[in-house]
Amino acid sequence: MATCGTHTCRFTVFAVPLLLLLFTGPGLGGRVLVYPVDGSHWINMKVLVKALHARGHGVDVIRSSESWYIEEESPLYTSITIPQDKLTENFFLVYLKNYMQAQREGASAFTFLRLTSQFLSMISEAHAVNCAMLADILDQESLVRSLSEARYDLVLTDPAIATGVVLAKRLGLPVVLNVRWITSGDGQYAIAPSPLSYVPVPGSGFTDKMSFTERIRNVLFYGVVLFQERVMVGPSYDAICAKYIQGGCDVVSLIQEADIWLFRSDFVFDFPRPTMPNVVYIGGFQCWPGGLDSLPPDLEDFVGGAGEHGVIIMTLGSLVDALPDDVTEEIAGVFAKMPQKVIWRHVGQRPSTLGNNTLMVDWMPQKDLLGHPQTRVFVAHGGTNGVQEAIYYGVPVLGIPLFFDQYDNLLRLQERGAGKIIPLAEVNGPSFEKGLQEVLHQDSYRHSMQRLSRLHRDQPIPPLDLAIFWTEYVMRHKGAAHLRTEAYRMPWYAYYSVDVLVTLLAVVCVFFLSAVMMFRCLCCRGRRVSKAKQH
Incomplete structure (x- = not known):
């Protein structure tokens, strides 16, 4: 058996990502439209923007005029600033103060229920505000025409706020997600089978080893996720889809339709669970060997x-x-x-x-x-x-x-x-x-x-290089539909084969009833013959 010496192994670890980038060329000179989420989400999105810029791609970033973190002037990108009057930062900080106080004081269950209701309302308001900003974009025919004529290769967006995927649908562009969260929780629940028996729902505080009682609670937590998705968040996007997307759309289906998911996790950190071929795990992509700067x-x-x-x-x-x-x-x-x-x-x-x-x-x-x-x-x-x-x-x-x-x-x-x-x-x-x-x-x-x-x-390719490779892969191939499951197009009863089970059950019932009826007929006929012989 051939062995790998220390120097050879070290060369392989560093050569593979280098060759990967060399074979894909110095950059395709593509154009990327970035629709980010503000706050800490922008910190990791900016890492991808910087890497794309270094590869020679042109990057345009849509930002609010009231953005907290996304700079209007940057050498890495050209900003498209949308006027916006209302953000939810103050409301969030007030909620946070009240929530921390309640935790410290051991508040009653009623208080926590009230705070949970406030939290869901806050999330709903945040999505509504961002949908209003998207409506401002789509109402400007000149801006939409400009975006269409820019010939972007794809939209890179964070679906924690899903306005980016709606805009991509309107422009007819492939989508790459920089994702861990979507509008209603952990993104993996939307794209891959997620058995609630061993996949803990975010917020449950459970591991992948749950007792029977914990599995019951896990199902109830999932019910809260569905409530948030369909009642608290969904209506804002439904209104946008109905008004601006021909034939309408469903925001969760648009997220599921994305070509590549750059998922900000890995299974060193997360619990093992089912996944899909267009999910690329890039946990820790913002870190790299020798990537540290000198301290002030x-x-x-x-x-x-x-x-x-x-x-x-x-x-x-x-x-x-x-x-x-x-x-x-x-x-x-x-x-x-x-x-x-x-x-x-x-x-x-x-x-x-x-x-x-x-x-x-x-x-x-x-x-x-x-x-x-x-x-x-x-x-x-x-x-x-x-x-x-x-x-x-x-x-x-x-x-x-x-x-x-x-x-x-x-x-x-x-x-x-x-x-x-x-x-x-x-x-x-x-x-x-x-x-x-x-x-x-x-x-x-x-x-x-x-x-x-x-x-x-211990990975053959650093996560950031992996992220850039798959982003450029979508550019080269105008999408990655062959990696995407079509399961999201199926109604729930077809996805879970309820219709098949009902049909098979009906066939079995018909066969059983037919057999019973035939048996009864034969028995009745036998009795009649027996009576006729007696007479």
């Missing part, structure tokens, strides 16, 4: 002075500036007692218990700090980007989940021994200190996370 001088000096104890970094993502004041005071007090240095993204009043070992910043280069050899623990909320980056750089996580998918993300790390969760309601000085000491000093956490890191990195 002030951070480099701070980290460099940490010595053998290293550094702890803490951030709660782009939407949460600070925790409730009492929680912040207790966390700061715990950090002050630690021998490690701490870099903490915190916007707002400085806690009175802050120690000299803690540096508070408005922003931090998260990937560069996670990739620094001095970093020991990542205290985080459990957002997808941060969790994937922690896996890539092998840093164990102490998680304080707040909302959305964060608990489920952290649960996957905890299940694999690479992280620990402290629910917000249980965060106080003693619990935070205990959790932090555990993750810092029990070697199993670091070893488990480093094992996940090795598994994640």
Whole structure:
């Protein structure tokens, strides 16, 4: 049997993606229309935009005039700015404050039910606002004509807000999704078989090993997903489809119709489950070997002075500036007692218990700090980007989940021994200190996370190169319909073969009834013959 020497294997690992890109040429010089979702979703979309620009493709990005993160001027793309007066950021922040307070105070079930209702209303409003923005685009005949005449090769969009797929349908363009979430939850539920017996619904807090009771609850959680899809979100898109798409459309079917799904996960992180041939897993694509930048001088000096104890970094993502004041005071007090240095993204009043070992910043280069050899623990909320980056750089996580998918993300790390969760309601000085000491000093956490890191990195093609290859594949072939299942066109009763089962059951019933009737006829005839002989 032929063997592979160390140098040969290393050459293969780096040569395969290089040859892949060489054989596809320096770039097709295509044109890509990007319809992104704002906020943290734009952070990872921008990675793809940068890579497409580097390959020589022209990129146009549709953005709102009130965008939080998407710059109007950029060397990477040309922006198409749509005037918009109303966004839901303030409403979201008010909801978030109330939700965190309810968690901390151990509110009643009625309070959480009310907050859940507010959350669903907020999501519905966000989709309605974005649908109104799409209507503004489609009402401008000159803009639609300009987009049609631009001869784009495809639309690259994030279907967490699905206006991009509706616009692509209107323009008749192939679609590539940069996706983890769709309008009603985890995107994989929309495209692949998802047995509720072992595929946990987002928000359920379950793993792929569920008890009978948990499987019942999992089905109920899926009912909430369907309610959100059909009652809370669907009507906004139905109205847009009815008005602007000839023959109408269904937004979930449009998402299912996408040519390629660049899925921001992988099975090092996620639980194994069925998938489809046009789903390309690119979890951690925003990370790459040697992709770290130098730290700013002030951070480099701070980290460099940490010595053998290293550094702890803490951030709660782009939407949460600070925790409730009492929680912040207790966390700061715990950090002050630690021998490690701490870099903490915190916007707002400085806690009175802050120690000299803690540096508070408005922003931090998260990937560069996670990739620094001095970093020991990542205290985080459990957002997808941060969790994937922690896996890539092998840093164990102490998680304080707040909302959305964060608990489920952290649960996957905890299940694999690479992280620990402290629910917000249980965060106080003693619990935070205990959790932090555990993750810092029990070697199993670091070893488990480093094992996940090795598994994640052991790929023949880096995820970003894979994403660009399949995007250009759609350009070269004007789509990828041959990889797409047609199951989404089937009604539910055909998909689940209910009509077949009913037909077979009817045939069996007819056969059985015919046999019974024939038997009865024969019996009756026999009796008549017997009586005739007796007479």
